[in-house]
Amino acid sequence: MFRIFARAGGNRLRSTTTLGALAATRAFGTKAAPPSRLRNIVWASTGAVVCGLGYLYVTDSSAGIHRYVFTPILRLLDPEDAHNLTIAMLKYGLCPADRAADDGLLAVEMWGKRMSNPIGLAAGFDKNAEAIDSLFGLGFGAVEVGSITPLAQEGNPKPRLFRIEDSDAVINRMGLNNSGMQMCADRIRSRFWRLLASQSKQQGETVAELSSSVNRSAFTDRLLGINLSKNKTSKGDSYSDYVDGLRTLGAYADYVVINVSCPNVKNIAAGADVAVLESTIKAVLSERNRMPDYRPPVVLKIGPDNDNDQLKLIAQLAMDYRVDGIITTNTTPTRPAGLRDPDEVAKEAGGLSGAPLRGMALATTREMYRLTGGRIPIIGCGGISTAEDALAFARAGASMVQVYTSMVFDGPGKPREIKDGLVELLKGRKWTDVVGEDARK
Numbered sequence: 001m002f003r004i005f006a007r008a009g010g011n012r013l014r015s016t017t018t019l020g021a022l023a024a025t026r027a028f029g030t031k032a033a034p035p036s037r038l039r040n041i042v043w044a045s046t047g048a049v050v051c052g053l054g055y056l057y058v059t060d061s062s063a064g065i066h067r068y069v070f071t072p073i074l075r076l077l078d079p080e081d082a083h084n085l086t087i088a089m090l091k092y093g094l095c096p097a098d099r100a101a102d103d104g105l106l107a108v109e110m111w112g113k114r115m116s117n118p119i120g121l122a123a124g125f126d127k128n129a130e131a132i133d134s135l136f137g138l139g140f141g142a143v144e145v146g147s148i149t150p151l152a153q154e155g156n157p158k159p160r161l162f163r164i165e166d167s168d169a170v171i172n173r174m175g176l177n178n179s180g181m182q183m184c185a186d187r188i189r190s191r192f193w194r195l196l197a198s199q200s201k202q203q204g205e206t207v208a209e210l211s212s213s214v215n216r217s218a219f220t221d222r223l224l225g226i227n228l229s230k231n232k233t234s235k236g237d238s239y240s241d242y243v244d245g246l247r248t249l250g251a252y253a254d255y256v257v258i259n260v261s262c263p264n265v266k267n268i269a270a271g272a273d274v275a276v277l278e279s280t281i282k283a284v285l286s287e288r289n290r291m292p293d294y295r296p297p298v299v300l301k302i303g304p305d306n307d308n309d310q311l312k313l314i315a316q317l318a319m320d321y322r323v324d325g326i327i328t329t330n331t332t333p334t335r336p337a338g339l340r341d342p343d344e345v346a347k348e349a350g351g352l353s354g355a356p357l358r359g360m361a362l363a364t365t366r367e368m369y370r371l372t373g374g375r376i377p378i379i380g381c382g383g384i385s386t387a388e389d390a391l392a393f394a395r396a397g398a399s400m401v402q403v404y405t406s407m408v409f410d411g412p413g414k415p416r417e418i419k420d421g422l423v424e425l426l427k428g429r430k431w432t433d434v435v436g437e438d439a440r441k
């Protein structure tokens with residue numbers, strides 16, 4: 001867009017130049033003097049430099065215009081329309097990018113896979129895996145798509161997404177709307193092979209060689225998570241939807257998430273029912289262990305409302321069955337005290353995310369790390385907005401963190417902002433040095 005503008009600007013300048021020269025010739029009966037040509041060259045060069053700098057500025061995700069102009073404009077729209085517009089823009093690459101390289105202090109390994117930084121995008125943002133590359137382009141170390149269910153489903157009736165502006169919070173009762181595992185699998189699969197084919201041309205390695213050296217994200221230092229859930233029509237105690245999802249999508253995931261904690265769908269309260277949780281974990285892991293070639297790590301996503309006894313049971317199950325990771329946490333159906341809510345949006349049913357969730361999610365992270373003795377990697381999630389928040393989750397035991405709601409309020413520069421802040425806060429220490437530090441005190 002900016003390139004077109006620069007060219008059009010150039011043409012306009014050129015035609016002005018010719019007319020100016022003509023007028024000068026008529027008035028004085030001489031040819032256009034060299035100084036006017038010089039002036040035009042100066043004008044054209046200045047225009048080109050301004051356009052170039054403008055382009056660099058607008059396409060940089062950390063530029064203030066995204067946080068202070070574009071994001072507030074988007075927030076004038078209905079929340080779901082704003083979200084759909086954002087996804088459409090990301091899908092077609094109409095978005096800024098994180099241009100800076102990640103500092104080596106932020107590198108982390110999850111399940112033997114390298115990530116250049118520990119900041120991930122949480123599930124629910126790109127439910128249908130439509131904008132993976134633009135999201136990686138914003139600087140996330142991991143992007144988690146989904147939740148994806150076997151069959152496409154529309155979710156709950158609208159309106160179903162609400163912002164509580166004064167509290168930097170969101171309430172959603174989307175109801176796991178998504179286009180189903182076949183469509184998502186086609187998209188994810190074709191992206192993977194397309195990127196490998198183009199890397200193979202550039203690097204001279206065969207696609208087969210590349211597929212064993214890159215992560216499923218198609219990068220060497222980023223992870224693609226695929227979050228699976230159950231259709232609304234499936235029985236509460238069934239687990240076959242997760243198994244089907246794993247069979248269809250597992251080969252293309254750096255990690256697979258079993259979402260047993262969506263507060264908006266009645267039949268997936270498995271997190272609260274230990275027998276159902278156990279049969280689900282057992283079935284999914286034995287299916288994963290039967291996969292012929294590649295076996296993705298299986299991660300459990302839990303809610304923030306489990307009491308200590310429930311957390312103990314979940315931790316025990318996770319250790320007994322060797323679950324590969326735990327995400328702490330999903331949204332909460334509760335309304336924590338101190339919610340600033342002049343418009344009484346909090347009365348809407350649904351899961352609350354954002355700043356008011358942070359304390360609950362952090363406490364769950366800390367407790368889960370303690371209960372599992374740090375043996376199972378934890379992904380901290382819930383109200384993370386700043387580098388200080390991310391560091392607090394790391395100290396409580398999170399090997400990596402995820403964000404969602406803070407990006408709705410602050411825009412696409414969020415991963416870069418957190419990463420820069422972390423490098424300052426870490427003061428030369430590595431991210432991995434601080435993971436679980438609170439428990440070692």
Ligand SMILES: Cc1cc2nc3c(=O)[nH]c(=O)nc-3n(C[C@H](O)[C@H](O)[C@H](O)COP(=O)(O)O)c2cc1C
Pocket residue numbers: 122123124125127146147161170172174176227259262301329330331353354355357381382383384402403404405406
């Ligand atoms: C609009 C919306 C939709 C979400 N959809 C999903 C989902 O489909 N699956 C899932 O596991 N989590 C979903 N989540 C929960 C987020 O992944 C995350 O756990 C939660 O929002 C807490 O993080 P945050 O406070 O940074 O937003 C959704 C959250 C929001 C706000």
